[in-house]
Amino acid sequence: MSTGMEPVEEFRLRAREWIKANLGPLQPWDRTQHCKDDEEELVAVARDRALQRKIFDGGFAGICMPKEYGGLGLSPEHNRAFNEELAGHEYPSRFAVPTFNPCASTILEFCTAEQKAAHLPAILKGDEVWVQLLSEPGGGSDVAGITTAAVREGDHWILNGSKVWTSRAWWADWGIILARTNWDVPKHQGMTVFLVPLRAEGVEIQRIVRLNGESEACQEFFTDVRIPDSDRVGDVDGGWTIGTRWMFHERMGHNSPYVTYPSGLSQSAGHEDSPVAIARKSGKIDDPSARELIGEHRELGVVTRALQGRIADAATKANKDMSAIDRLFRGVASVRRSTIAFELAGSNASVWDEEEEAATDAVGMNFLMRQISCIGGGTTEISRNVVAERILGMPREASGDKGVPFREVPKGPKRA
Template identity: 75%
Template sequence: MSEEIEPVEAFRLRAREWIKANLGPMQRWDMSQHCESDEEELEAVARDRMLQRKLYDGGFAGICFPKEYGGQGLTPDHNRAFSEELSGHEYPSRFSVPTFSPCASVLLEFGTPEQKAAHLPAILKGEEVWVQLLSEPGGGSDVAGITTRATRDGDHWVLNGSKVWTSRAWWADWGLILTRTNWDVPKHRGMTVFILPLQQPGVEISRIERLNGESESCEEFFTDVRIPDSDRVGEVDAGWTIGTRWMYHERLGHNSPYVTTPVGSKGQKSHEPSVVEIARKAGRLDDPAALELIGEHRALGIVTHELQRRIGDAAASGKGNKDLSSVDRVFRGLASVRRATIAFDLAGSDASVWDENCENPTDAVGMQFLMRQVSCIGGGTTEISRNVIAERVLAMPREPSGDKGVPFRDVPKGPNRSR
């Protein structure tokens, strides 16, 4: 006889009481995740681990994960209810993406029972933070063109190569890595996925400083790193099958049913400066053109939220096209660029100069404008998502490709990308 699932509203009330009793108000680190120093970042990481463990001990970690791996075995509706009640409260924001989505989501879908038993409970307890190792220095958004190689050596594999733009790798514990294991087949058919502990000999992690001074992104160099075959995820050379689902979960991001993060309007704050405050500071609240921009900014936010909710529901039900997450990816990227541009336009000349030490959020408008294109690049470019929509959602013909059916070793590569 199957166990009866707790009604959503009863769960919501229970979650509301627990959150009020156990979680404080949302903190600055929850809203932006930006820290002023490495010491502060590590302090925030330790706090997030503690909060994740608190959720686990309270019976609210991994709401949609199976009970056998430490989850609650509940539905996406339960997860949404908890996320709504969580709004305005502190939460372990650094676990949401990419630890839960896509990494834990991929492990849950493709990992062996032993792999899931070893890592999913540890993730839910806050003991393991994961990153995804996909992009490469010479590969751009062509994930299938990877050249980081894993070579079989008995019961182990030997890893050599590099990955780049990996967020938080310098303090993370584990990574999910896509490698090249066969050079004699077309590029989509010669890849394999592995689980990789990051803090080990042969793994060198270098920080990348961005225009805004942040250095969360990293580049990793692998030199003769040994991986036991028991840490292989899926079949040898079948990595693209896993990779397509991996990228699907990546595009879902915070909309994944496996991610618990504050949603709704109950005290929820944003790290974006208020466009109303920006217009007030610029003396433009009586300007009809400024009011139109404020309305457009708000409308884009509402549509983004509702689109994400709808696509998340479709993903959770299994009824929607599995590549609809690309629609969200394109809209979210373009809307973010437009919202940053609106804020910049409203601020006027004040946005051209700002004080790094000023606590007034409107003084960040200029930097946010300079960094606006990140929303169309990070996590897979919007151009790639457009291709996915055209080919897999609208069923349009694929553009001709010179490497189709060609063994990967014979595909022309740049000077740093040959085997």
């Protein structure tokens, strides 16, 4: 039966030609981590906006987004073909995650037609960068334990509280936020989702400098921020229904069909030399144990990609919690790959001075930062819980706050 869609292979050839003619090679600055200072980062953001616009004007933005919102209305296979052709080319990295996913994917799934029309075309044209505001200083794993509150005042909501670890907020335009709107019901039943402009009055954004010197993580403080009810997403107190799907999209990360991202590109921090190049540089290339490590590194990469493909297909059709399997494997495999690279580099990666090549210190820095892949997008421990409880059907972990009005749940000591 004809779907009326352009055949994937025809689309791929068209994409290949367009990419070759219009996009340059992948550059070191295609990663936010490589910006030396704020000025350079703002230039990179502007460049990414222009690049996204170029892809839109070229007719390849939002491959799986519906046509009515500026997308192409094609399938995940079309998106995968485009991403495969994009390998080795520049791309708008600051849009991939979290703007396209989980923000645009959640907007598409839950927003009203008016809200979608207001934001999805703007995202696809590179005019709006989005962030996701879930984690709080009191903890990120227990998402339903949030205390950032929205109180209704006529046709507005007044938002107060703080979110943290928000990637890329200081140069973003909008955020999708989960806020507490009812303290008198159990925690999962009293939350609502809103769309919040990050340049609104009462929003303060502070950057957090990480171990590797980059500062894309932020903390936001919301003080009496007025949000019109028209920017509420879904039902009042119905935020958990949206939240669970939002986290499903989040766990899919770059693997989401809504993301434009060069296939095979590592998502770990910093530039990554191939393990063969690292072993050559450290003089270990003929060492049999080093060769085994190189094989393991390659094997993990191949399995990660194969698993991602299978889960991406299956997760949309079958059990939505399956994205936790991909998220778990990706995290664990990435840590192991960073560790292997570090072992292959030997002392080259443990000690360096600033005069040395960036590639050498990137291996050491990737090793120091390796746990990021097990924390960002929800931790691997939480993914293990999801796999155990919701996929394998094992007993749920004990919880002291089940059925208890959130107001009465002990919240622990206040943090500064």
